[in-house]
Amino acid sequence: MTKAYKIEVDCPACADKMEKAAGKTPGVRQAVVSFMTLKMKIDFEDGADAETVMKEVRKNCRKVESGCEVYI
Amino acid sequence: MTKKQKINLIRILATVAMLVLMHFLPVTGILRLILYILIYLIIGYDIIIKAFRGIIKLQPLDENLLMTVATAGAIAVAVWRGSDDYIEAVAVMLFYQVGELFQSYAVGRSRRSISELMDIVPDHANIEGENGALEQVDPEEVAPGTRIVVRPGERIPIDGVVVSGSSSLNTAALTGESVPRDVTEGDEVQSGCINLNGLIKVRTTREFGESTASKVMELIEDASSRKSRSENFITRFSRIYTPVVVISALLLAVIPPVITLLSGNVADWETWIYRALTFLVISCPCALVVSIPLSFFAGIGAASRKGVLVKGSNYLELLSETKTVVFDKTGTLTKGVFEVSAVHPEKMDGNTLLHLAAHVERYSTHPIAASLRDAYKEESDDCSVGSPEELAGLGIVACVNGDSIAVGNSKLMERVGAKWHECHRHGTVVHVAVNGDYAGHIVISDAVKPSAKQAVDELRACGVTNTVMLTGDIRASAEAVGKELGIDEVYSGLMPRDKVSKVEELLAEKKSKKQRLAFVGDGINDAPALSRADIGIAMGALGSDAAIEAADIVLMNDDPVKIPAAVRISRKCLRIVKENIWFSLIVKSACLILGALGVANMWIAVFADVGVMVLAVLNSVRCMFSK
Numbered sequence: 001m002t003k004a005y006k007i008e009v010d011c012p013a014c015a016d017k018m019e020k021a022a023g024k025t026p027g028v029r030q031a032v033v034s035f036m037t038l039k040m041k042i043d044f045e046d047g048a049d050a051e052t053v054m055k056e057v058r059k060n061c062r063k064v065e066s067g068c069e070v071y072i
Numbered sequence: 073m074t075k076k077q078k079i080n081l082i083r084i085l086a087t088v089a090m091l092v093l094m095h096f097l098p099v100t101g102i103l104r105l106i107l108y109i110l111i112y113l114i115i116g117y118d119i120i121i122k123a124f125r126g127i128i129k130l131q132p133l134d135e136n137l138l139m140t141v142a143t144a145g146a147i148a149v150a151v152w153r154g155s156d157d158y159i160e161a162v163a164v165m166l167f168y169q170v171g172e173l174f175q176s177y178a179v180g181r182s183r184r185s186i187s188e189l190m191d192i193v194p195d196h197a198n199i200e201g202e203n204g205a206l207e208q209v210d211p212e213e214v215a216p217g218t219r220i221v222v223r224p225g226e227r228i229p230i231d232g233v234v235v236s237g238s239s240s241l242n243t244a245a246l247t248g249e250s251v252p253r254d255v256t257e258g259d260e261v262q263s264g265c266i267n268l269n270g271l272i273k274v275r276t277t278r279e280f281g282e283s284t285a286s287k288v289m290e291l292i293e294d295a296s297s298r299k300s301r302s303e304n305f306i307t308r309f310s311r312i313y314t315p316v317v318v319i320s321a322l323l324l325a326v327i328p329p330v331i332t333l334l335s336g337n338v339a340d341w342e343t344w345i346y347r348a349l350t351f352l353v354i355s356c357p358c359a360l361v362v363s364i365p366l367s368f369f370a371g372i373g374a375a376s377r378k379g380v381l382v383k384g385s386n387y388l389e390l391l392s393e394t395k396t397v398v399f400d401k402t403g404t405l406t407k408g409v410f411e412v413s414a415v416h417p418e419k420m421d422g423n424t425l426l427h428l429a430a431h432v433e434r435y436s437t438h439p440i441a442a443s444l445r446d447a448y449k450e451e452s453d454d455c456s457v458g459s460p461e462e463l464a465g466l467g468i469v470a471c472v473n474g475d476s477i478a479v480g481n482s483k484l485m486e487r488v489g490a491k492w493h494e495c496h497r498h499g500t501v502v503h504v505a506v507n508g509d510y511a512g513h514i515v516i517s518d519a520v521k522p523s524a525k526q527a528v529d530e531l532r533a534c535g536v537t538n539t540v541m542l543t544g545d546i547r548a549s550a551e552a553v554g555k556e557l558g559i560d561e562v563y564s565g566l567m568p569r570d571k572v573s574k575v576e577e578l579l580a581e582k583k584s585k586k587q588r589l590a591f592v593g594d595g596i597n598d599a600p601a602l603s604r605a606d607i608g609i610a611m612g613a614l615g616s617d618a619a620i621e622a623a624d625i626v627l628m629n630d631d632p633v634k635i636p637a638a639v640r641i642s643r644k645c646l647r648i649v650k651e652n653i654w655f656s657l658i659v660k661s662a663c664l665i666l667g668a669l670g671v672a673n674m675w676i677a678v679f680a681d682v683g684v685m686v687l688a689v690l691n692s693v694r695c696m697f698s699k
Contacts, residue, residue: 008074011176035365
């Protein structure tokens, strides 16, 4: 299952950091962050609950880039 | 402006006001230092926090840390010197923030304007209510099979079939084609097209997310996440670059004073530390990091406006290096539809010959019969056509107005005893005999697309050195087409799997890796060749998911002229990327040298950093406006 989320981030380097942080979150198979379109695409692992996983993703992203936002 | 940008703007203005105030306040000594540190914290607190966070988490060096070390160092040097001149550190932080604000504003603006140009997905669909009033609903909620109403001036939100009304559609957003397409009841329509004049009702056949416009948008958005080599180069580059600069700055701060010490003179520590700090300010690589993805995004946007979907920045880069273009003939350079291309009568006039042939073929389902009937539109007249006899591998014999007419190949002519002769034209020759007497022949061939010649010429003009055509056709007709279009190499009589091995052969022949090979096909039966080539280009893909899937670059309509157009866009985009790389690197290294020599101070350093970034961003936006 793949879903796209709108994000808010300032620079491409920060977007890369978010991508790495989101990708390491349990329940996420793959994360792709596009700075240009301000979107985060998450490919969830089977059986993962998107909403709970996304809360973790947002938390992990904030850890590496405090000013970022993920709209769930 | 976002909320964050507004806050930053207020911080910047407040800092400027306080600096002006400080200029007139007669405070000195420790109080002066405290006040300046206060202003410094107001303008730079977020940077400083980020820098410390980075240190705690052992993240690699970033610009926040560079700026914090440089400015804090500048204050320390001022305290050491006892000069009471703390304004420089605050000003550098201030300019850095101005630059950051401008960067986020400029990038946000250009991102929005590019997205708006590409935004072909409408945000509502009209559903007719019970009393005939239109209700606007979210297109996501419209199930397949629903009737929606598209008024003149609106975009079609979901793919479907017209059930009532007729209109002209502007398909430019999808195909780049400016001539409107007429649609009427029963015609399929794609989302993203603009309804120009009439009100039409459409029965949707897909969900919103599966519709053409949504798919196209998704492709473009995903494209920017497939990174090109240039982008990867920059990521790798900044990973090496920042540590190198920091180490050089350290060496710059330590080595010259130590050397002067060793040679018996007094070491000038603070001058060299100051120069090292200047070095740090110059070194931020933001101009490159921001402008390159923006260039590719704008280039992909420009191509999509012309009806060319590029599925990744990497393909745009490969396309710009294309030296060989391999075409599949049928459906790519030719229309893929058989048409009568010549009528050579012996005794009667051409029209009569066509007339007779069309009658004989009245009941046949052979593609050649269909093209003969197409060529003679008034076939269903009152002539009597009787006892048609289809002779497999030869042709048809039938009785028209009492005469026995034979229509077929040369073997049939032998059989009915007609004295036939060869034709100088290439294509399928259909001979006609009346009562065993040779009446003439009709040539049927696959017509070359009117713009094919222009496409080949333009490709050559924009740097493609080798054009190749592959076809399953017989040699004579393949070579005739090749000659007409000016194709360099023609390979005929190929089975689909031969096409793949031919592509592999051509790939192996390439002299260098940088000379890319593109394969152009219709995406239906040449998927293997499309994926084997460096770049696979599928044409006529509007509405065909399979073709979109198989190819790297997708032409929404089937006009071959779009290929040179796409190559030109890619070349321009890559040229701008290279300009930005060189421009930034040259200015930065010049400033680094001047900084090390002590000619450039921190003010110049921060101006160089922000200025280069602004120019590079503005330059990137030019990619959007390719011809």
